[in-house]
Amino acid sequence: MNELLGFISSNLQIIYIVILSIFVGIEVIKSIPAVLHTPLMSGANALSGVVIVGAILVMLHSNPTDYVALTLGFIAVVLGVLNVVGGFAVTNRMLDMFKKKK
Amino acid sequence: MDIILSIVYLIATVTFIVGLKKLGHPDTAKSGNLIAAGGMGFAIVGTIFIHDLEVPTLIYVLIGVAILVGSIIGGLIAVKVEMTKMPELVSLFNGFGGASAALIGIVEYGNADIKGISAAIITTILSAIIIGAITFSGSLIAWGKLNGTVKSVVKIPQYNIVNNVFFIAIVALGTYVVIGSIDSQILLYALLVGGLVYGILFVLPIGGADMPVVISLLNSLTGIAAAITGVLYDNMVMLVGGILVGSAGIILTVAMCKAMNRTLASVIFGSFTANASVEGVNKTLGSIKSTTASDSAIMMNYASNVVIVPGYGLAVAQAQHVIHELEELLTQKGVNVKYAIHPVAGRMPGHMNVLLAESNVEYNMLVEMDDINPQFNNTDVVLVVGANDVVNPAAHNDPASPIYGMPILDVENAKHIIVNKRSMKAGYAGIENELFYNSKTAMLFGDAKDTLTDLVAELKNM
Numbered sequence: 001m002n003e004l005l006g007f008i009s010s011n012l013q014i015i016y017i018v019i020l021s022i023f024v025g026i027e028v029i030k031s032i033p034a035v036l037h038t039p040l041m042s043g044a045n046a047l048s049g050v051v052i053v054g055a056i057l058v059m060l061h062s063n064p065t066d067y068v069a070l071t072l073g074f075i076a077v078v079l080g081v082l083n084v085v086g087g088f089a090v091t092n093r094m095l096d097m098f099k100k101k102k
Numbered sequence: 103m104d105i106i107l108s109i110v111y112l113i114a115t116v117t118f119i120v121g122l123k124k125l126g127h128p129d130t131a132k133s134g135n136l137i138a139a140g141g142m143g144f145a146i147v148g149t150i151f152i153h154d155l156e157v158p159t160l161i162y163v164l165i166g167v168a169i170l171v172g173s174i175i176g177g178l179i180a181v182k183v184e185m186t187k188m189p190e191l192v193s194l195f196n197g198f199g200g201a202s203a204a205l206i207g208i209v210e211y212g213n214a215d216i217k218g219i220s221a222a223i224i225t226t227i228l229s230a231i232i233i234g235a236i237t238f239s240g241s242l243i244a245w246g247k248l249n250g251t252v253k254s255v256v257k258i259p260q261y262n263i264v265n266n267v268f269f270i271a272i273v274a275l276g277t278y279v280v281i282g283s284i285d286s287q288i289l290l291y292a293l294l295v296g297g298l299v300y301g302i303l304f305v306l307p308i309g310g311a312d313m314p315v316v317i318s319l320l321n322s323l324t325g326i327a328a329a330i331t332g333v334l335y336d337n338m339v340m341l342v343g344g345i346l347v348g349s350a351g352i353i354l355t356v357a358m359c360k361a362m363n364r365t366l367a368s369v370i371f372g373s374f375t376a377n378a379s380v381e382g383v384n385k386t387l388g389s390i391k392s393t394t395a396s397d398s399a400i401m402m403n404y405a406s407n408v409v410i411v412p413g414y415g416l417a418v419a420q421a422q423h424v425i426h427e428l429e430e431l432l433t434q435k436g437v438n439v440k441y442a443i444h445p446v447a448g449r450m451p452g453h454m455n456v457l458l459a460e461s462n463v464e465y466n467m468l469v470e471m472d473d474i475n476p477q478f479n480n481t482d483v484v485l486v487v488g489a490n491d492v493v494n495p496a497a498h499n500d501p502a503s504p505i506y507g508m509p510i511l512d513v514e515n516a517k518h519i520i521v522n523k524r525s526m527k528a529g530y531a532g533i534e535n536e537l538f539y540n541s542k543t544a545m546l547f548g549d550a551k552d553t554l555t556d557l558v559a560e561l562k563n564m
Contacts, residue, residue, distance in 0.1 A: 017345075018329070021342050021349070022349040023349075025122075025350040026349050028119060032127075032357070036127075037450065038192075038455075038456055040122075041351075042188070042192050044351055045324070046138070046139070047118055047325070048196065048199045048327075048343075049198075049202075050142065050340050050347075051202045051324070053337060053339060053340050054202075054335055056146065056150055057149065058209050058210070059165050060153065060161065069209045069212060069213065072205045072209050076205035076206050077202075078175075079172070079198040080199065081171075081176060082172045082176040083176070084139075084142055087176075087180075088135060089176065092136070095131050097460050098455070
């Protein structure tokens with residue numbers, strides 16, 4: 001119990017941020033037309049590629065002789081970039097198709 | 103230095119929120135996507151260059167190469183892929199994000215002094231690995247199911263129990279590692295493999311029709327994995343970005359379920375593939391009537407109102423361009439043509455709109471379900487192309503049907519119904535459709551593209 005309270009008190013800021021972010025996410029997405037579900041899902045998918053920031057941090061902190069960490073970090077960066085670039089590009093392409101109809 | 107990077111992250115976080123908000127409105131969606139992409143680029147560049155670490159050039163080169171390789175491959179896939187393959191692609195990209203999170207967790211576990219750090223940090227690392235692994239393998243299975251590589255629908259009795267027990271076992275093992283502060287590569291890999299296997303078990307039994315919901319859910323999970331990794335590095339852009347995707351993804355998942363009148367629980371636990379009610383419906387089906395392209399062409403030529411109901415079959419046959427040709431031809435002949443778009447037509451909500459937009463169909467010809475349904479009474483001919491479950495009257499009349507209660511297009515109110523299908527095979531939900539046995543319905547069998555091409559040729563000769 002004490003450990004749990006200790007965890008909460010030392011991470012209070014993060015807990016606030018998480019809870020507020022959850023509500024922001026809900027509010028931002030509420031009541032969108034079904035037409036946009038596919039592009040939105042694809043766009044949100046690209047955003048989840050933010051994990052790339054962590055992958056870059058792994059590489060920056062790696063010891064240049066630690067080949068395992070470097071290799072895993074390298075793969076993580078490649079996959080993260082795939083998620084980000086592919087996600088945004090494909091969302092853009094989808095939305096382009098809507099646009100020229102206007 | 104630190105404060106500058108924090109400001110970069112702050113700006114990026116704001117662009118994510120603004121971008122997501124704008125993505126929700128048709129007029130601003132494109133700029134929303136670009137704003138979020140810009141913010142992401144800003145955060146990535148900031149992370150690479152703004153810090154006080156002494157980083158050897160080699161590592162910068164490696165990061166540069168990794169980003170280049172990922173951008174080229176990702177960009178190429180995004181540009182080349184056919185629009186019909188969109189759901190698969192989102193799923194695949196999502197899996198990559200999950201894998202990235204799992205890899206970060208593995209490296210950090212290796213780097214960390216497991217005996218010396220707090221239980222909270224070990225929990226964070228392990229959660230990143232497990233959730234990342236689940237989203238990776240789950241997304242790959244979803245991808246395989248959508249493109250037809252993974253077909254098997256597993257029917258193990260008490261599947262859900264097996265599944266849940268497996269998940270509890272993973273959590274228990276993770277808890278054991280955390281509480282005992284155990285530094286064991288073997289247990290780490292056991293958790294990784296456990297996550298991968300659970301991802302497969304989780305997605306495998308879920309029916310293809312529900313796959314978009316699953317992808318949306320997995321997408322949300324990747325967001326959560328990213329947020330957890332953010333906690334690990336005390337990194338605000340990852341934390342907020344990940345949580346945003348996580349909560350928005352859940353809302354989107356629920357919205358999709360609503361469009362199909364299903365609950366999230368029934369998607370996850372009650373696979374749609376059941377053949378439960380087939381026997382119930384079969385008894386009163388009667389006989390079907392088939393027709394030819396020329397008869398159908400005559401019927402549409404002399405109609406004043408025609409409504410086209412496109413389904414995924416149209417997309418699979420790549421017939422979205424031919425259907426546009428048909429619609430233009432009919433319009434030239436003075437027929438009033440509209441498309442009736444069911445919210446879940448295609449393989450994802452809004453997917454059909456994207457496909458038809460790609461073939462240059464006028465945006466205002468696409469009419470949404472609630473607006474078109476009252477108009478079917480005045481419709482002379484409905485042409486159903488490759489759609490099945492979304493026009494199945496069982497959703498209204500058969501409480502035993504798995505799709506009972508799903509909102510459908512009320513095409514049976516029209517004067518004549520022409521249904522183009524390849525065969526009498528049941529639709530994605532695996533259930534019979536009494537519409538095909540309706541006395542007003544004529545079946546036009548054949549591949550959607552070939553049949554529509556024939557229809558266009560017949561109409562041109564009139």
